[in-house]
Structure formats: C-alpha cells, structure tokens
Amino acid sequence: MKIGLLGKKIGMTQIFDQQGKALPVTILELGPCLVTKIRNLESHGYQAIQVGYIKVKSNKLNKAEIGHLEKDNIPPLKYLKEYKVNSLKNFKIGKWITVKDLEINQNISISGTSIGKGFTGCTKRHKFSRGPMSHGSKNHRQPGSIGAGTTPGKVFAGKKMAGRMGGQKITIQNLKILDIKTDQNIIIVKGSVPGKPGNIVSIHQK
Numbered sequence: 001m002k003i004g005l006l007g008k009k010i011g012m013t014q015i016f017d018q019q020g021k022a023l024p025v026t027i028l029e030l031g032p033c034l035v036t037k038i039r040n041l042e043s044h045g046y047q048a049i050q051v052g053y054i055k056v057k058s059n060k061l062n063k064a065e066i067g068h069l070e071k072d073n074i075p076p077l078k079y080l081k082e083y084k085v086n087s088l089k090n091f092k093i094g095k096w097i098t099v100k101d102l103e104i105n106q107n108i109s110i111s112g113t114s115i116g117k118g119f120t121g122c123t124k125r126h127k128f129s130r131g132p133m134s135h136g137s138k139n140h141r142q143p144g145s146i147g148a149g150t151t152p153g154k155v156f157a158g159k160k161m162a163g164r165m166g167g168q169k170i171t172i173q174n175l176k177i178l179d180i181k182t183d184q185n186i187i188i189v190k191g192s193v194p195g196k197p198g199n200i201v202s203i204h205q206k
Helices: 063-070 122-126
Strands: 004-016 022-030 033-039 048-055 077-084 107-113 118-120 163-165 169-181 186-190 200-204
Touching: 004 048, 004 077, 022 169, 022 200, 033 077, 077 200, 122 163
Parallel strands: none
Antiparallel strands: 004 022, 004 200, 022 186, 033 048, 048 077, 107 169, 107 200, 118 163, 169 186
C-alpha cells in the first residue's frame, strides 16, 4: 500500500551492520497520522488522501481550519498534508496510519526544510573560488565582475550573487529503511535528512 506520513526528525547517529561497517543513520518519529479527507476522481479529478498530524487545542486553529475538520468529526490537528495514491480502497476518513504500514528495506523519499544559513556571500553560497591571498591582492572573497558595460548594460537575471542561503524545501529520494520500532513510532533510515532535530518532515513512497 502506497502511503505518506508526517513526523519529526529526532537526530542522527551511527549503527554497525553485520560486517562491522559504520552506517550513518537518521532517526525519525512518524505519525500516527489521521486520514482527514479523501479526494476522488469523480469529485476532484485526482486521487489523494489528506492526513493530519499532532492534536492541538481548537484555539490554536482558525475558524476555516476548524470547520474543515469538524465536517467529518475530526479533532483539531496542527499539520495537514495531501498525498496522491494509486487506490483509495484501503483508506477511509478517520483511519489511523502508522509506521506499521511501512516495511524494512523499503525505499522512501523524505522532504523537509533545510537549515537556514542567513545572508551569505558568493564563496559559501555558490562555491566561488577565492582570489590570491598574497600581499597586494585586493580580491580575496569578492564576487568579481557581474556583467559587461554598455552592451548589454544590465545584469542578467539569475546571476549568482550573495543572498539568503538555506531554509528551503528539500527532498531526498530513495532512502532505505533499516529498522522500524512500532511501539515508539520510530523508523531508522540510512543517510541524512534535511533540517534540524525537531523539524517536521514528510515521507512518501514512489
């Protein structure tokens, strides 16, 4: 069954396989998520489920969000996300989705917000090479020329320059599930996941 789940990044560590190799792993706490809406081809033109994550007090949501959930007697949930699915026969509104629906050695894609770096220069942001560090050089970490003079007489759009770095949605594909702890709603995946510990992440299957 193709599913999607919301959860939190706990952090990174390393584990050892049977050959004694150290594997970098990320620990994720996923779900339980509640199916809040079902989108079908007849009414919406596509097939998808909407899931909610983390129960909150109703005063934490606005009236539109509360009304959206109360239509189907769903408790207030902080995060909502839609996932496209191939079949709707295994889903119904009010069903809980947990890590029990995942399998070890399965490949999943994980999306999250990368760590924000703030306003950074060209060297850090775009990997520009620096100038000479010897005496007399006045170009150490400068951006250099940003365009010609009279022709074209402008800086082309998309020019790599200093600016805000990080803090963007990043998706890492094909991360393998190494272990699942169903009693704690935890999975262990091989490799790194975007964001800081505590960030909300979204997992989905291809």
